[in-house]
Amino acid sequence: MLKIDKLNFSYGDLKVLWEIDLEVNQGEIVTVVGANGAGKSTTLKNISRLVKPNSGSMTFNGVDLTRLESHQVVEQGVVQVPEGRKIFPEMTVMENLRMGSYIPSARKEREKNMALVFTLFPRLKEREKQLGGTMSGGEQQMLAIGRGLMANPKLLLLDEPSLGLSPLFVKNIFDIIxxxxxxxxxxLLVEQNVYQSLRIANRAYVLETGRVVLTGTGTDLLNNDHIKKAFLGM
Ligand SMILES: Nc1ncnc2c1ncn2[C@@H]1O[C@H](COP(=O)(O)OP(=O)(O)O)[C@@H](O)[C@H]1O
Ligand SMILES: [Mg+2]
Structure with missing residues (x-):
């Protein structure tokens, strides 16, 4: 579904992604794990076309993403839920969700997707008139994911959905994924919570200072000695 070949990216003179190869097949949960600063968010921003690579190819269902603007990537069905939620604090839950369905293809599916969001997150239904900014961290993460689903994604890009959440909410968010x-x-999930994300992933990539250093099934990587030492404190 998504195929990235030899992606290189720099912020000005600072090179942060080196020859990234990454694939996501339809139906999978794929995770990219790595420490803070490894380049996880930058990888997602390249896919969403929020930044432009120096070189490399990226296709989605055969469509060359490097020729598209951000909004056209969304129309292809690739939807990013950004790090730090970035909900609209002065808008209600319902208004935030509706903002997610602004593209024409999603507008037609608005009722269906709203029903899905409320099934996944009954809390959002209860709070539909509450202002986004007054929700708790965990609720705001639900809202950010809900807003992403309103865009009718084929591929959902999740950037650190568990960051800053209480342990109970962390478990909840992974179950919801x-x-x-x-x-x-x-x-396609990027996370610093290596244990939880490997646990739910079909396949995973380990990113260290902008390079893919390991790849395999979630189970393989959970049992990998390097992963155990570097990320799981074992
Ligand atoms: N807008 C930016 N300008 C310059 N450097 C950046 C910018 N955003 C991130 N970086 C740098 O790029 C590297 C990768 O960052 P990032 O992709 O955010 O890592 P991660 O998401 O894995 O924590 C880091 O060294 C970070 O400091
Ligand atoms: Mg990040």
Whole structure:
């Protein structure tokens, strides 16, 4: 579904991604794990076309993403939920969700997607008139994911959905990612929570200072000695 070949990217003179190869097949949960600063968010920003690579190819269902603007990437069905939620604090839950369905293809599916979001997140239904900015961190993350689903994604890009959440919410968010995947949405998840994300991933990539240093199934990597030492404190 998504195929990235030899992606190189720099912020000005600072090179942060080196020859990244990454694939996501339809129906998978794929995770990119790595420490703070490894280049996880930058990888997603390249896919979403928020930044432009120096070189390399990226295709989605055969469409060359490097020729598209950000909004056209969304129209292809690739939807990013950004790091730090970035919800609209002065808008209600309902208004935030509606903002997610602004593209024509999503507008037609608005009622269906709203129903899915409220099934996944009953809390959002209860709070539909509450201002986004007054919700808790965990609720804002639900809202950010809900808003992403309103864009009718084929591939959902999730940037550190568990960051800053209480342990209970962390478990909840990973369960919800599994459920979204069951509903037919392919997932590319980037996370510092290596254990939880490997646990739910079909396949994973380990990013260290902008390079893919390991790849394999989630189970393989959970049992990998380097991963155990470097990320799992074992
Ligand atoms: N807008 C930016 N301008 C310059 N450097 C940046 C910018 N955003 C991120 N970086 C740098 O790029 C590297 C990768 O960052 P990032 O992709 O955010 O890592 P991660 O998401 O894995 O924590 C880091 O060294 C970071 O400091
Ligand atoms: Mg990041």
């Amino acid at each position: 599994i459920e979204i995947n069951r509903q037919g949405v392919t997932i």
